[in-house]
Amino acid sequence: MSGLPVRVLRLGLRPYSEALRVQERAWGRRGRRGAAAPDPLPLPGESVVLSEPSGPVYAGGLRGAPEAEAAERLRARGAGLAAARRGGRITFTGPGSCWPSPVLDLRRRGLPLRGYVAALEGLVLRLCRRLGLAAARALPPPFTGVWMGDSKICAIGVHCGNHITSHGLALNCCTDLTWFDHIVPCGLEGKGVTSLSRELGRHVTVDHVLEPFLDSFQEVFECTLVFSEDPGD
Template identity: 75%
Template sequence: MSGAPLRVVLLGPVPYAEALRVQERCVAAARAARSPTPAPGGPAVRGGPRAVPAESVVLSEPAHPVYTWGLRGAPDAAAAATLRARGAGLVAARRGGHITFHGPGQLLAFPVLDLRRRRLPVRGYVAGLEALVLRLCRRLGLGAARALPPPFTGIWMGDSKLCAIGVHCGNYITSHGLALNCCTDLTWFDHIIPCGLEGKGVTSLSRELGQHITVDHVLEPFLDSFQEVFDCALVFSDDPAD
C-alpha cells in the first residue's frame, strides 16, 4: 500500500447531512473501483480514462448544531423534543456508538478505506484513527493526550474526551470516522450523555491549549498525520466523482 493515492475532499462548513451525502458518493466510488467494469454513469475504475483514487477522506465542519446517534439506540421522544427545542437537528447515523454532538468548530473526518486491500481488521483501523489524532495532538503540543481501551474509544485528556470515533464497515469499505473538537461550543454536550459514557467530560483543543484553535488551523497537521498513519499520497478534489 506504500504511497497509494487517497483523495481528499475538503467541504468546509456544510450541513452534517451534506457531508453524509458526499461520503456515500465516495463509498460508491470505492466499491466501483473494485469492479472490472464501471456501472453506467458511475465513476471510472482505476486505470481507466477518468481513473480516480479508490480511497477517500471527506473533511468538513458542521455548519449547524446536530445530535447524531449510532446503532445503540436513539433518544426517546421526550429527549428528542427537548434537543430539537434547543435548536439542534437530529440525525440517525450508520455507525457504532451512542448519541453525540456535531457542530461548528468541530472537524469531521469520514475516511472511506478498503480494509480488505489494506489487510486491516476493523479494530486495527480504529486504532489507526486513534494513532493519527495522537500524532496531531503531539504536533500541537498536547503530549498528555491518550487512547484508552474499549469502551473508551477515542482520544482523551484526563477524563474528558477530545475526539470521538464511530465507524461503519460494509463489505470492507469504511465510512463515518471521527469528530475532533477544535473550538466547539462544549455546552451542547451538557444536554446528553456523550457517547453513552456516564461521568466523563468533553474537551476541545482550544480549551486544552488555552487559545482559539479553528478547524482550518488543524487541517494541515491532520492530513500530515493521516498520510503517515495510513501510508498514502494525498490527491485533493472538490468532488468525489472527479
C-alpha cells in the same frame, strides 16, 4: 502499502446532511461490491471527506438514538437530529468540529476493524502531539476515541461494509461544549468532553488543524493524498 492514493475532498463549512451525502457517494463507489464502480473522473478509489458541520447536530449511532421526548427537547434547543450508520451512541457535532470521514478498503490494507479504529486513534494522537498536547491518550475499549484525562477530545465511530469504511471521527477544535450538557456523550456516564481550544488555551479552528491532520493521515495510512474539487450534489 506505501503510496496508495487517497482522494481528499475538502468541503469546508457544510450542513451535516450534505457532507453525509458526499461521504455516502464516496462509499457507494467502492462499498456496494467492494470495488470501484465506473467513474467518469480518473480519481483514486479511496477517499477522505473533510468537513465542518455548519449547524449543531446530535447524531445517534447504531447502539441507540434518543427517545421521542428527549429528541423533542434537543430540537427545541435549536439542534438537528440525525441517525448515523456507525457504531456508538449519541454524540454532538457542529461548528468548530473537524469531521473527517475516511472511505478506505481495509482488506486492501490488511487491517482488521479494531486495528483500523486503533489507527484512527493513533492518527489523532499524532495530531495532538504536533499541536503540543503530549498528554493526549487512547484508552482500552469501551473507551474509544482520544482523551485528555477523563475528558474526550475526539470521538470515533465507524461503519464498515464489504471491508469499506465510512464515518470516522469528530474532533473538537473550537466546539461550543455546552451542547454536550444535554446528552450523555457516547453513552459514557461520568466522563467529560474537551476541545483543542480549551486544552491549548487559545482559539483553534478547524482550518488550523487540517494541514497537521492530513500530515498525520499520510503517515498512519502510508498513502499519497490527491486533492479533488468539491463533487457537489
